[in-house]
Structures are given as C-alpha cells and as structure tokens.
Amino acid sequence: MAHHVLTPPISEAQVRALRINDTVTLEGALFGIRDANQIALFDKGRTTRFDLHGAATLHTAPNVKKVPVSTTHPTGYASVCVGTTTSARMERFTRPLLELGARIIVGKGGLAKGSLDAFAELGGAYLAIIGGTAALETTWIEAIEDVDLDDLHPESIWKFRVKGFGPLLVAMDSHRGSLYDAVNRASQARRAQTLARLGVK
Secondary structure, eight states: OOEEEEOSSOOHHHHHTOOTTOEEEEEEEEEEEOHHHHHHHHTSOOOOSSOOTTOEEEEOOOEEEEOOOOSSOTTSEEEEEOOOOBOGGGGGGHHHHHHTTOOEEEEBSOOOHHHHHHHHHHTOEEEEOOTTOHHHHHHTEEEEEEEESGGGTTSSEEEEEEEEEEEEEEEEOTTSOBHHHHHHHHHHHHHHHHHHHHTOO
C-alpha cells in the first residue's frame, strides 16, 4: 500500500502506478459530473468547453447557493454541501469519459466489469469514498472555479478547486484489480462454508 498525492492533469503513468488498497489525495481541479450532464455529452451530442485530459472527476450533484461574484466565489456559486452519489447507474459512461481524457473517477459503491476493462485499456482508476461524508468533503473544496452546461443545474459540470481532498481508497485500478470483486469472492466463500457447516446443499 502506498499513498499518492495527485494534481491534475494526471498522466497515464501516474494512474497506472495506482494499485487497489493504495490511497490518494487530490489537489487542484476536480470536475463534478452526474447522470444528466453525461447523458447530454454522450447520448445527445453536446460538448463541454472544459478540457478533461488528465482530469479527476467526482460523481456528484452538489447543493450550492447563488452569491455575489468575488475572488472567493468567481462563478457566483458557493458550496453548501458537496456529497458523492452512487456510481452504479453511470457505469455505461466510464469508457466515453476516459476517451475524453479523464483518468480518475471518485464515487460511491463501485462500478462493474465494463469500467474495469476501460480502466485497464485506457488507463484509469476508481477512488472510493464512503457514504455519509458530504460535510467533510465540502470542507475540502476551496471554491467552485467554473461551471458548464448550467442549464442542467444542479447536474451541471462543476469545476471545483480542492485542497487535501482525501485520502480516498483506490478500489479499482488499471491492472483489473477490484476491491468489490475481492469482497464478493470472500463473502461467497464464507457463505459456502457456513452452508456446508449447516449441512445445507
């Protein structure tokens, strides 16, 4: 296990150095993505002015409030609560997101085999965050630097500036390692052992 501090743009070499059970702290830019903006990008042919090459992304639709534009709030938005949403329903967007250049997805609950294949082929990783930590996550966000596709609010594409965002657990890596698969195999083995002890066939 190793700890990595990554500041986007993240290179392929950097992301391929990550292994499951490593931890990562993110610094700098982090892009908030979710169902609606990815449907817009990958199903409806819309584009974003953000350059996602080497990007770290977060599955979220943040709770924000309108405030006067200032140095602290350059977009006129302030973070109220930025939590992480469940990733599973966005499984089909992993490959096209990586094809746009993204390297990291931060989410909750994990992704499936299609994403694991995409991470291996294109160079990416999934960093897990536990549920219920939205208040803590929000303290790691210094500012909302920019926003695109804001007609989809709150599922706009958000560009956050983060400091000390983590540590996050590498749960899926580019070497086809998956903590979710490992946990599933272990639980199935324990189930089989328990049933055998009980004489259940």
